[in-house]
Amino acid sequence: MSAQSSAQLSPIQRMLKGPLGLILVFAISVGASYLFVLSPRSLIVRLLLLGSLLLIYYMPQKGWIKLLFGGVMLLIVLPYLGLFNPFLMELGFQIAAFATLALGLNIVVGFAGLLDLGYVAFFAVGAYLWAFFGSQQIWHMDEPPGTFTIYPTFPFPAWWFWPFLIVGIIAAAITGIMLGFPVLRLRGDYLAIVTLGFGEVIRVLANNLDKPINLTNGPQGITPIQRPPLPAYFTSQEFLNQLSDIAGRPISLNDIYGFFFYFVAIVVLIIAIFLARRLDNSKLGRSWTAIREDDVAAVAMGVPLRRTKLTAFAIGASFSGAMGVIYAANRTFVSPETFSLTASISILVMVILGGLGSIPGVVLGAAIVTLLNIDFLQTLSLQLSSLRQGSGFIPLTSIPWSSLPTQLDPARYQRLFFGLLLVVMMIFRPEGIIPSQRQRLELHEEPVDEPEGAVIEGEIEPDHKLEN
Amino acid sequence: MAPLLDLQGVTKRFGGLIAVNNVNLAVDKGTITSVIGPNGAGKTTIFNTITGIYKPDEGDVHFDGQTIAGKRPDQITALGMCRTFQNIRLFHNMTVLENVMVGGHTQSKSTVLGAVLRTRSFKNSEEETRQEASRLLRFVGLPAGLGDQIAKNLPYGQQRRIEIARALASKPKLILLDEPTAGMNPQETESAIRLFRKLRDDLGITVVLIEHDMKVVMGISEYISVIDYGQKIAEGTPDQVRKNQRVIEAYLGRSAAAEIAAHEGAN
Numbered sequence A: 001m002s003a004q005s006s007a008q009l010s011p012i013q014r015m016l017k018g019p020l021g022l023i024l025v026f027a028i029s030v031g032a033s034y035l036f037v038l039s040p041r042s043l044i045v046r047l048l049l050l051g052s053l054l055l056i057y058y059m060p061q062k063g064w065i066k067l068l069f070g071g072v073m074l075l076i077v078l079p080y081l082g083l084f085n086p087f088l089m090e091l092g093f094q095i096a097a098f099a100t101l102a103l104g105l106n107i108v109v110g111f112a113g114l115l116d117l118g119y120v121a122f123f124a125v126g127a128y129l130w131a132f133f134g135s136q137q138i139w140h141m142d143e144p145p146g147t148f149t150i151y152p153t154f155p156f157p158a159w160w161f162w163p164f165l166i167v168g169i170i171a172a173a174i175t176g177i178m179l180g181f182p183v184l185r186l187r188g189d190y191l192a193i194v195t196l197g198f199g200e201v202i203r204v205l206a207n208n209l210d211k212p213i214n215l216t217n218g219p220q221g222i223t224p225i226q227r228p229p230l231p232a233y234f235t236s237q238e239f240l241n242q243l244s245d246i247a248g249r250p251i252s253l254n255d256i257y258g259f260f261f262y263f264v265a266i267v268v269l270i271i272a273i274f275l276a277r278r279l280d281n282s283k284l285g286r287s288w289t290a291i292r293e294d295d296v297a298a299v300a301m302g303v304p305l306r307r308t309k310l311t312a313f314a315i316g317a318s319f320s321g322a323m324g325v326i327y328a329a330n331r332t333f334v335s336p337e338t339f340s341l342t343a344s345i346s347i348l349v350m351v352i353l354g355g356l357g358s359i360p361g362v363v364l365g366a367a368i369v370t371l372l373n374i375d376f377l378q379t380l381s382l383q384l385s386s387l388r389q390g391s392g393f394i395p396l397t398s399i400p401w402s403s404l405p406t407q408l409d410p411a412r413y414q415r416l417f418f419g420l421l422l423v424v425m426m427i428f429r430p431e432g433i434i435p436s437q438r439q440r441l442e443l444h445e446e447p448v449d450e451p452e453g454a455v456i457e458g459e460i461e462p463d464h465k466l467e468n
Numbered sequence B: 001m002a003p004l005l006d007l008q009g010v011t012k013r014f015g016g017l018i019a020v021n022n023v024n025l026a027v028d029k030g031t032i033t034s035v036i037g038p039n040g041a042g043k044t045t046i047f048n049t050i051t052g053i054y055k056p057d058e059g060d061v062h063f064d065g066q067t068i069a070g071k072r073p074d075q076i077t078a079l080g081m082c083r084t085f086q087n088i089r090l091f092h093n094m095t096v097l098e099n100v101m102v103g104g105h106t107q108s109k110s111t112v113l114g115a116v117l118r119t120r121s122f123k124n125s126e127e128e129t130r131q132e133a134s135r136l137l138r139f140v141g142l143p144a145g146l147g148d149q150i151a152k153n154l155p156y157g158q159q160r161r162i163e164i165a166r167a168l169a170s171k172p173k174l175i176l177l178d179e180p181t182a183g184m185n186p187q188e189t190e191s192a193i194r195l196f197r198k199l200r201d202d203l204g205i206t207v208v209l210i211e212h213d214m215k216v217v218m219g220i221s222e223y224i225s226v227i228d229y230g231q232k233i234a235e236g237t238p239d240q241v242r243k244n245q246r247v248i249e250a251y252l253g254r255s256a257a258a259e260i261a262a263h264e265g266a267n
Helices: A009-013 A018-038 A043-058 A064-083 A086-111 A121-135 A158-182 A188-208 A239-246 A253-280 A281-295 A295-300 A305-329 A341-354 A360-390 A409-426 A435-442 B043-050 B074-079 B096-106 B112-119 B118-141 B156-168 B184-202 B212-222 B238-243 B245-252 B255-267
Strands: B004-013 B017-027 B031-036 B056-065 B081-083 B176-177 B206-210 B223-228 B231-236
Touching: A009 A043, A009 B118, A018 A064, A018 B231, A043 A064, A043 A281, A043 A360, A064 A086, A064 A253, A086 A121, A086 A253, A086 A281, A086 A305, A086 A341, A086 A360, A121 A158, A121 A188, A121 A341, A158 A305, A188 A341, A188 B017, A239 A253, A239 B231, A253 A281, A253 A360, A281 A305, A281 B096, A281 B112, A305 B004, A341 A360, A360 A409, A409 B043, A435 B118, B017 B043, B017 B056, B017 B096, B017 B223, B017 B231, B031 B043, B031 B184, B031 B212, B043 B056, B043 B081, B043 B096, B043 B176, B043 B206, B074 B081, B074 B112, B081 B118, B081 B156, B096 B118, B096 B156, B112 B118, B118 B156, B156 B176, B156 B184, B184 B212, B206 B223, B212 B238, B231 B238, B238 B245, B245 B255
Parallel strands: B031 B206, B031 B223, B081 B176, B176 B206
Antiparallel strands: B004 B017, B004 B056, B223 B231
16 A cells, blocks of 8 residues: 555645655754754644644655654654643643544544443543552541542552553453443443443542542542652752753643653554554454444354453453553542543544544544644633733724623633534545545545456365365 | 264254254265255254354254354354355445455454554454455356445445455355345346355355255255254255155145146156
8 A cells, every 4th residue: 555656646636746745844843843942832833833844744755754754743743742731741641642542532433333431430540540540548547528638649659650551451340341241242332322421420439439438538539649669869959950951941740751751652652553463463353343243243253252252341441441540640649520421522532533443533633622722712712811811802892802702712612612522523534534445435535446246266276175 | 074063963053943853964075066955944044053143042053073063153253164144144234345354354354452452463463354355256256346346335236245255255165144045036046046156166165055946955955854843854866855755745835746646747
């Protein structure tokens, strides 16, 4: 598939062909980065940066060139720019975290066709696992929430974060299998309802397991949760001073953790992409697609239905188990409200928006939804409220900004934007922004010339002639 | 020699309906056997019971020397029995080649870990499955270069052939074909019959088919079992079955059969 003829290139790709295109992409990336240094708080520049990453993805150049460009952007340029505005690292962390979750859900929904509306439950398992063992909760199991003091030491030293990353993966995978067993015989709507219930069960458990034994500290959530230790050099005052000089603003230990979690999330995301790609393109991937297409035919062809479905649940869950552990350490706080049904739906929206079954699509979907969620609308609201405090008028009218009701804040309409986005997508591009090959063929049918039925019989002997 | 497939008193009920009633059926190795009967007689239910999609309520199914009643469909396929479906059940949105490769599932030795690490044995086994799949596509008479097409875009006759190729990929000892020539024109039927013969003659696979087209049934089968209302009402060679009074009654109705008999008697 790498050998694309120029006829198959999209208009963007044709524009970016050859050395000239390479220079163009390079110039745009450098330009966006430079603009970021000039105005580190601008939303438009942030979008421009994301756009240049997208351009790198769309470049028709060889794989290793794209990888080099993308790698330099993600691992060197963005962290450097993060010195000027720490929010960039937070944004990068959240996009990478949710992209990993969306990739996991994509295995279940996109590859195997099992609609899972409670996916965030596995994220909760990972998060609560490290929240319990990485905090002082073990010492407070017989105390009701909100009554205890915080000690200076922890039952598990902070480096246990790393082994617990593995434990989180295993625990989530086991939870995935536990969910998988009762729903093996269900399909479609029924499966969706049961998984939805399962997601709620986990959230309600987290909410209520503060008595009789206080495991989760109930709705108040668990805090503080330890972050993994960093090498002494990165936390030394000398290093912080060096960075502060470059950035022109004081860099704190908290900022260093921002960079750290950004890198951890990017590495986990890259591993997740790698795994998803290789699994999709294997015997297991074919079995997943086969049971999605027709499970009766699949099982008649020798695909073990139970095992194949359970593997999808387990592998999908393990992605979010790992991210859960990282997320708990990043926030140093977990509470049940993070793991609501809305979170599950959000992740599903990322998958559908980007393109069901499409790995690059799902990552892009996660980026767009996360941007909408934590950046775009919030920034608009902030700007609106600063206008409201000024004495200007709304253009073309005589109404002062200050009389604009706060009910019109864009951030309040997050769900509305989501809904609109989905409706528009389903009408104009139901296969997603970057559709998988299969989805494109499924939903945008082009009349295929029927190959002439030249019947060539028995030209070649299969090599498994049975000897009688 | 014990038959390759042996149904002993198989009964399958759906609630109060007895779809298959105490059917005995023996298929010898290397034969082409047809199961015929009027619509709704229970032929496909017999196939589903043999292949493990349904579990028989009573009776036993032996295949290749062991009992398979109660085994899962994928286990039965792994033992060397595969099938096609009455209404084509290809994986519509997969390519033709991928369809056949799924059929090779039980033959491929590749593992999840191998897939992640892209080990040499994984690559070899994938390549082998791919080669075998394209060989089978040519064997069933599909033109070259069809492998990358999406299965649902192909004409009906070719889809039937893909289904057979997919079943062959599991390297079966016995293949069950459920109305494989339904909806085909006479030329296509003609070439399909040649293909069924080739399965047996070239690959040594035992063939069992459900068929309505009497030209196909009489032309190809060495042995025929007739099912009506879930029961076996006759069996034997094509000639024996053709002359069997109960078969004529089942197909034409009692009065028509009597008329024919009277007419023949008058001659």
